[in-house]
Amino acid sequence: GAGVSQTPSNKVTEKGKYVELRCDPISGHTALYWYRQSLGQGPEFLIYFQGTGAADDSGLPNDRFFAVRPEGSVSTLKIQRTERGDSAVYLCASSLRAVDLPGTGGANEQFFGPGTRLTVL
Amino acid sequence: KNQVEQSPQSLIILEGKNCTLQCNYTVSPFSNLRWYKQDTGRGPVSLTIMTFSENTKSNGRYTATLDADTKQSSLHITASQLSDSASYICVVIAYGQNFVFGPGTRLSVLP
Numbered sequence: 609g610a611g612v613s614q615t616p617s618n619k620v621t622e623k624g625k626y627v628e629l630r631c632d633p634i635s636g637h638t639a640l641y642w643y644r645q646s647l648g649q650g651p652e653f654l655i656y657f658q659g660t661g662a663a664d665d666s667g668l669p670n671d672r673f674f675a676v677r678p679e680g681s682v683s684t685l686k687i688q689r690t691e692r693g694d695s696a697v698y699l700c701a702s703s704l705r706a707v708d709l710p711g712t713g714g715a716n717e718q719f720f721g722p723g724t725r726l727t728v729l
Numbered sequence: 730k731n732q733v734e735q736s737p738q739s740l741i742i743l744e745g746k747n748c749t750l751q752c753n754y755t756v757s758p759f760s761n762l763r764w765y766k767q768d769t770g771r772g773p774v775s776l777t778i779m780t781f782s783e784n785t786k787s788n789g790r791y792t793a794t795l796d797a798d799t800k801q802s803s804l805h806i807t808a809s810q811l812s813d814s815a816s817y818i819c820v821v822i823a824y825g826q827n828f829v830f831g832p833g834t835r836l837s838v839l840p
Contacts, residue, residue, distance in 0.1 A: 612772070641828075650733075650818050650830035651773070664825075699772050718763075720772030 612721035633702030733831035752819030
C-alpha cells in the first residue's frame with residue numbers, strides 16, 4: 609500500500625501483560641514518529657526516529673515504553689507491564705525528512721497511519 | 730511552557746455555512762504550524778503547513794491564516810459539507826522536533 613499502516617488495528621490485553629505495536633511507514637521516509645491519543649484529546653508525542661536511531665524519545669512516559677526501528681523502516685512500539693492508563697490510540701506517522709529541518713521551511717508533510725487502539729483491562 | 734489552545738471546543742453548523750476555528754500558541758523556537766483534520770477512528774490528515782513567513786494558505790475550501798506576532802492562527806471552512814464533520818487539530822512544531830498539539834475542535838455539520 610502507499611500509506612502508513614499499523615497493526616494490529618485493535619489490541620485488548622490484561623493489566624501487566626506485554627504488547628508490541630507495529631508501524632510500516634511509507635517507503636523511503638526517513639523520519640518516523642509515534643504518538644498516543646486519548647479519547648477527546650489531541651495526539652501526544654512519544655518518540656521520533658531519524659533512520660534507525662531514536663533522535664528524540666523525550667515523550668515516552670516511563671521506562672515501560674520502548675521503541676525500535678532496526679532497519680530504518682518498520683518500527684515497533686513495545687509496552688511492558690501494561691497498565692489501565694496505557695489504554696489509548698497509538699498513532700504512527702512518517703515523513704520524507706524531519707518536519708523541522710532547518711533551511712527547508714519545515715514544510716515536510718507528515719502522513720499518519722490509522723492507529724492501533726489499545727485497551728488494557 | 731509550550732502550549733497550544735484551540736477554540737471553540739466544539740461547534741455545530743448547518744451544511745453550506747462557513748465557520749472559523751481558532752488556535753493560539755506559545756511555542757518557541759517556532760518552526761511551522763499545521764492544521765490537521767481527523768475523522769473519527771482515523772489518523773489525522775494534513776490540511777495546511779505554514780512557516781513563519783506565510784500569512785495565508787489555502788487548500789480547497791480550507792483557508793488557514795497565521796499571525797506570528799500575536800501567535801494566532803485560524804482555519805476558515807467555506808461552504809461546509811457533511812463530510813467536514815471531524816476534529817480539527819492545530820499543531821505547532823518547534824525546532825528540535827518539539828511537537829505541541831492542541832486539543833482539537835470538534836466540528837459537526839448538520840443537514
